[in-house]
Amino acid sequence: MAGRRQVEEARPHFFLSYARPRYRPEDGDRWVSKFFHDLCQDISQATGARNPGFMDRQIDVGTEWPDQLADALANCRVFVALFSPAYFTSEYCGKEWAAFLKRYYAQTAGLDSPPAIIPALWTRMEMAEIPEPLHSMQNIPPEFPPAYGSEGLYGIMKLGRFREQYKETVLRLATVIKDRAAECALPFSEVPSLATVQSPFAGAAPGSPRPAIRLTLAAQAIGQLPSGRDTYYYGRTAREWTPFRTEKHTMPIGYFARQVLSELGHDSFVASADEPPQDPGGAPGLLVVDPWAVKDRVIGKRLRQIDRDPVQVLAPFNYEDPQTAKRVETLRADVAEVLPNAAALNGSAPHLTSARAFREALPKAVHEALMRHLKTTDVHPPQAPPSTPRRRLQEPEA
Template sequence: MRTPADPPPAGRPYFFLSYEPTPRFGPDDMSDPDRWVAAFFERLSAVVSESADLPLDAEAGYMDRERSRNGWSARTALALRTCRVFVPLYASRYFASERCGREWAVFNRRVERSVGEFEPTEAIIPALWVPTPLSKFPAATEPVKFDASALGDAYQRLGFYGIMRTGLQIDYELSVHSLAERIVRAAESAQVLPGTEAAYQSARNAFVGYPYRKLQIILAPARLDSTSRRDAAYYGDQDAEWNPYYPGETPLAEYATDLARNLEYTPEVVTLRENADQVLSATSPAEPGVLVLDPWAARDPELLDRLRRFDRLEKPWIDVIIPWNQQDRQTIDAEAELEEKLESALPRRLLEGRMTSRISARDTSTIEEFGRTLRAVVHRVGNQYLKYGTAHPPAGRQDKRLRLRGPGETEDRSKS
């Protein structure tokens, strides 16, 4: 019978690093987007191996670098079913990941099965990758103890990614050693039963159902007046009643919110007219957004001015969709004029849209086509939000004498 202090058998890691891969910053980005996670994993594994005095052939940790789209590889499945400690790499991107939610569910099921067989143990040891508001933590994480201050002030403020990118090597080493000590203590006392293949294959996302993934739906319907000469039947008393696919369809705000909920987002409907200060600010994103633009805004001087300001901003986490109802004879008759004015107000946005087939009258000629386009746009702005909202290197002091070299970098010997 194995005791808790025994090293794990060959091929069965001490800990399993659960992380969500970093998306590339564009089709021309050929670098390894997960090089910082890999460097952190290698250092943590080395410290765990030293602290636990593992045999040379023992695997301290496991990180899945393959990420098969068809499920887990056999090696990943074995590691997750047999590891002693589960180390989730906390970040907004992590909690938004179905795969990470399933990995959490698989290991947590092992913990639940072990209660009653052995004394309850804390075998889930979180690590903070980037600072993440507590409001974004799913309910599944509530039973797990997490105190970022225990690993140092720099770690609490910046997370491991921030410490690495700002070059705080001493703080980095202290935080890695503290985390490794927690992993070893948990591994030496944990008696988590191995998982079964059946439970492994049937695992569901433990993070589903928690309303933290917000999406802002920004409506920009035109304001009717005597100069617009627009049929009022497509508009109601409020902007949320705007219905460009009238008759026979629901208002666009209602349709878009239902679709967003099906995509597991919590939608918030606002208007460009009432929320211009927020939409047109240069601040970091609070959530991804979709600007749903009425073609007849081309005849609304106030909206046109705001669209020009929006076009000058670098906000890839907000995308534009223009619903062109091909059954609306009034819109079809005015299409050339409306397109010309919109192109003048949004030259960069509409060019980008055509290059990627996201913004086109042909893509939104019916409400069904609008829905398909909206799905693609929501996916894109969600990814852009994760890049720009959580993955920027945090501002901080650059100390060249203590600079931590990134993967593949040469030593910086410059003097401060």
């Protein structure tokens, strides 16, 4: 782990993550630097911050991670990513993204917190140039000037006729950063060392998203619970199951898992174990199971079917739930009896005692699920799609 605690006044409001151009990188840095200083000026005016932002202009890919970079990632309030085609092919940008996300998820652990990553369009981009799971981050706020969506920051800086729209864009972005920093209220926390994190965009060309992950939730709805079971952690369907629920943590586990997978570069979809089974070869899958549900007649039968061709399983055990804490050994034995093959797979975690532990176990489970899927699924080259117009980033409706 890396990063030293800074006094509150010295913490940067934002960390700027950007990709250097391959041709004349010093020239590209000049334009990014101008944008950075303009943004810092507006944030300083809006917040009175002594250290509005952090930008790294000296570190090259492959060099040792300096202390000041780790300090900034560990202390910054939000992370601003300058989206460009080069951003998603830069291993270094991906590592910054991954390191910050590990800190964010370790601190929020499934709480209903607003996203702490703010995208900014550096260049005009098509949808196909951005990893699919991040498309929801690309909606251009309707209050931003129209030229920002059509040209990007670099374009409206270079073209003199957009000078006023550039100044308005920077001012509005500063407002977004100020408001998001206050909403997230992230405290200091160390970040992992550069050598231990992997870019979520590694191994995939722009426009080629990683495989979608199928999340199967094995949990009961309120009306299906065994007599006497506390309904606090359940909802109308399995999708509303919130095993680690508290007053602050109200995010259903399926939604939380999808959020983490999205930031890892994966699209995902959720199914329920009591629904008709889907094609097992269609997508790599994970099973998230409530220990209280494995002996349910319908769900238990489906779980035994899944275990014949097992997938990685994650089982939450909330020790803050008195009923679960009292019956831990019995519930663990039930999971092992119904899902012996799934529980034994590499990447499975059949005893997770907190939302943070769940978040930390999910990437390994996904990795093992992908490796298993690639080994057991026939891969066929896709047919060439018909010619269609390229999709643009979503702009505000008129």
